[in-house]
Amino acid sequence: MRVLIVEDDRDLNRQLASALTDAGYAVDAAFDGEEGYFLGDTEPYDIVILDTGLPKMDGLRVLEQWRRSDRNMPVIILTARDRWSDKVAGMDAGADDYVAKPFHMQELLARVRAQVRRASGHAKSDIECGPLRLDTKAARVTLNGQPVKLTSHEYRLLAYLMHHSERVVSRTELVEHLYEQDFDRDSNTIEVFIGRLRKKIPPEMIRTIRGLGYRLSREGDEN
Numbered sequence: 001m002r003v004l005i006v007e008d009d010r011d012l013n014r015q016l017a018s019a020l021t022d023a024g025y026a027v028d029a030a031f032d033g034e035e036g037y038f039l040g041d042t043e044p045y046d047i048v049i050l051d052t053g054l055p056k057m058d059g060l061r062v063l064e065q066w067r068r069s070d071r072n073m074p075v076i077i078l079t080a081r082d083r084w085s086d087k088v089a090g091m092d093a094g095a096d097d098y099v100a101k102p103f104h105m106q107e108l109l110a111r112v113r114a115q116v117r118r119a120s121g122h123a124k125s126d127i128e129c130g131p132l133r134l135d136t137k138a139a140r141v142t143l144n145g146q147p148v149k150l151t152s153h154e155y156r157l158l159a160y161l162m163h164h165s166e167r168v169v170s171r172t173e174l175v176e177h178l179y180e181q182d183f184d185r186d187s188n189t190i191e192v193f194i195g196r197l198r199k200k201i202p203p204e205m206i207r208t209i210r211g212l213g214y215r216l217s218r219e220g221d222e223n
């Protein structure tokens with residue numbers, strides 16, 4: 001899952017980036033409205049955290065422009081504590097949720113998880129696919145109740161596939177949603193990670209659809 005943080009307060013931006021990285025997200029950071037607008041307009045994010053008060057371009061304008069050009073990713077805005085009118089304006093501009101500053105990182109992370117889940121059609125915090133269960137809260141996967149040991153990149157890949165199970169996910173989509181902007185995006189690495197995952201979960205669950213990508217499915221090959 002790839003997240004964009006648009007926040008001009010460098011300390012807060014760094015804290016957010018580190019908490020989200022620890023939670024298994026690929027993180028891009030922008031420090032003003034123009035840069036944030038550009039990234040959100042050109043890169044596919046699973047979730048955006050957007051400060052409302054930004055230099056160069058106001059956060060609400062950034063959001064309105066994204067929505068006007070049909071950029072529909074979930075957006076959580078950060079607002080000043082006492083500015084209730086900011087929250088109303090933000091929701092009206094197309095925000096999916098808001099968090100008022102100062103906030104507890106755990107609360108923000110829970111809201112991020114909820115939005116990412118909702119956007120992929122899952123209401124519960126545990127996502128299941130056959131014998132696999134993804135605990136989005138603890139960033140853990142179990143197979144028939146037993147923990148599956150995963151590196152952080154393997155986790156990112158499997159978590160993305162589980163959010164989007166039973167549909168074909170292209171290699172490009174995986175590269176775009178699993179790695180930060182600056183990452184050396186060699187899509188062959190995806191194949192390597194898929195190979196490693198197949199050694200940790202029943203291999204028939206991840207089917208290669210030639211020329212299209214991969215599909216994680218409950219039923220494995222028969223599907």
Ligand code: CA
Pocket residue numbers: 007008009051052053054
């Ligand atoms: Ca600010």
